[in-house]
Amino acid sequence: MLSANNRTVRETNVTQDEAIGQAKIELAAALRWAARLGYQSGVCNHFSVAVPGRPDLMLINPEGFFWAEARVSDLVIAQHDGAILTENGHTVEQTAFCIHAPIHRLLPQATAVLHTHMHHATAICMRKGGTVSPSYLSAMSFYLRIAYDRGFDGPALTPAEGERLAGLIGDSFVLMMENHGPLVIGSTIGEALLRLTYLEDTCKMQLMAEAGGHELSKIPTQLMAAIPKDVPRFKNYGRQFMAAIVRTLQREEPDFLT
Numbered sequence: 001m002l003s004a005n006n007r008t009v010r011e012t013n014v015t016q017d018e019a020i021g022q023a024k025i026e027l028a029a030a031l032r033w034a035a036r037l038g039y040q041s042g043v044c045n046h047f048s049v050a051v052p053g054r055p056d057l058m059l060i061n062p063e064g065f066f067w068a069e070a071r072v073s074d075l076v077i078a079q080h081d082g083a084i085l086t087e088n089g090h091t092v093e094q095t096a097f098c099i100h101a102p103i104h105r106l107l108p109q110a111t112a113v114l115h116t117h118m119h120h121a122t123a124i125c126m127r128k129g130g131t132v133s134p135s136y137l138s139a140m141s142f143y144l145r146i147a148y149d150r151g152f153d154g155p156a157l158t159p160a161e162g163e164r165l166a167g168l169i170g171d172s173f174v175l176m177m178e179n180h181g182p183l184v185i186g187s188t189i190g191e192a193l194l195r196l197t198y199l200e201d202t203c204k205m206q207l208m209a210e211a212g213g214h215e216l217s218k219i220p221t222q223l224m225a226a227i228p229k230d231v232p233r234f235k236n237y238g239r240q241f242m243a244a245i246v247r248t249l250q251r252e253e254p255d256f257l258t
């Protein structure tokens, strides 16, 4: 018969195992969904999430695979220093430990860290002094929460670069890296992925609306400022968005669960 303490330990482990299993499902699903949206460039870039109950570890996509191939069993659990703990034979590309790991380590709110070179947001990053205009409804959720990196220093090949980026993010949840691309953080994978899609939609529409030199209509600052900094409704949207993606992929690409 289990003592109360043993039962607590066992229940805690089951809960943590279930949480890790759910994180793997959501990360594989997020990668496949982002692939559908055309956000991947080559076999590069990473989506990572802190391992539930182990914030010193991250769960991340393996090196050399298309996001469209993502499967639960191919994901990798790694230490921030680059050590791979998963025994599935996969490696993780170096920049993951130079961008993602320091951000997870330094920003506890960055449970999920998503970095892409998705075309429209990256095009804004390529503009001298480029900013996301507060001109579209979805841009309201980014008000005062976008940080801009104007200090491009080549590919991120040392953890010091990730530490510099974490310092720029502060309490923002989007980082637009000049000459490079966007990075989005979130308290859940679904929340971060929803932000990523809103960011790309916002940037795409901005570029379309500006085509031909048209001036953008700016949403008044008082309306933007009326949006609370931490919107519970957005967090709920993120959960619903993730659940809808998992349902769709279970029906159309069930091998992501293998």
Ligand SMILES: [Zn+2]
Pocket: 045, 115, 116, 117, 180, 181
């Ligand atoms: Zn990059």
